[in-house]
Amino acid sequence: MLSKKTKYGLKALTFLAAQKGRAPVQISEIAKHENISQKFLESILLTLRKTGLLGSKKGKGGGYYLIKEPKDIPMTTVMRVLEGPIAMVPCVSLNFYEKCEDCPDEASCSVHKLMLQVRDSTLEVFRNNTLADLVP
Amino acid sequence: MLSKKTKYGLKALTFLAAQKGRAPVQISEIAKHENISQKFLESILLTLRKTGLLGSKKGKGGGYYLIKEPKDIPMTTVMRVLEGPIAMVPCVSLNFYEKCEDCPDEASCSVHKLMLQVRDSTLEVFRNNTLADLVP
DNA sequence: TTATTACCCTATCGATTTAATAGAGTAAGC
DNA sequence: GCTTACTCTATTAAATCGATAGGGTAATAA
Incomplete structure (x- = not known):
């Protein structure tokens, strides 16, 4: 059985990949759009950042963004x-x-x-x- | 991840399929040969019997046996x-x-x-x- | 420089599942 | 009728999962 962590992670990544630009997207926006507990999502995105799949930007206008192109x-x-x-x-x-x-x-x-x-x-x-x- | 139940069940079925005849094999023999907790194996074999994959025979000379041919x-x-x-x-x-x-x-x-x-x-x-x- | 925003980290907790164990019950065969 | 070996119920320890809480910290804009 696929864990919710994986399921949420996939949805979040897809959501980021579907963005027009590569501008940072706030956790809250992803959580809301994909129906995910925000706190749980935080830990998942953190994992993805540590692995090098995502980048993050702090402060106002911050959020998470893809580092590489989705096709890569x-x-x-x-x-x-x-x-x-x-x-x-x-x-x-x-x-x-x-x-x-x-x-x-x-x-x-x-x-x-x-x-x-x-x-x-x-x-x-x-x-x-x-x-x-x-x-x- | 494959559960131990499935793993043990597969091993037990393979062991039964490898027997020369279709004579009943005791739980204890299967458990010993495959390194499985006997009590745990009991419950697994019971499930397999209820589903119609295995037959069982009680009393002396009893045990579990395949009902169908392995290839079926x-x-x-x-x-x-x-x-x-x-x-x-x-x-x-x-x-x-x-x-x-x-x-x-x-x-x-x-x-x-x-x-x-x-x-x-x-x-x-x-x-x-x-x-x-x-x-x- | 200061306030705000939003990421970052640790700890905890209840619910569920898993694997194993114990013990009593029952049917078949010699 | 006694032994053997399957049958069933209940319990338990451990692990994992999903979620939550709460505070800390860094970056940005004003």
């Missing part, structure tokens, strides 16, 4: 920042790999075999989509 | 029983559809658009795999 922001990046691993099990994760405690042998593990396919197909979707593709 | 058990069925919805958001789920509270319009929702693609590609993987494909 692949969904793989966004999803990993917001949701974490794309794989459903750590033992098939590219960026967050962990060995299973129980499983003695990955090569012969049925779960591993299936989830590897799921990871690959999901990854392909995220690689084929940039933020620009999400803007209506 | 698609992963879509197994995953829906164990993990629930395949979609990451209810608004793109085929079997567990729910409208989003916040979202005013699905057609123009960026999250909807992206998750629809993910659902489709994941579904294709599960449709292309039967339990027989998981046996090493």
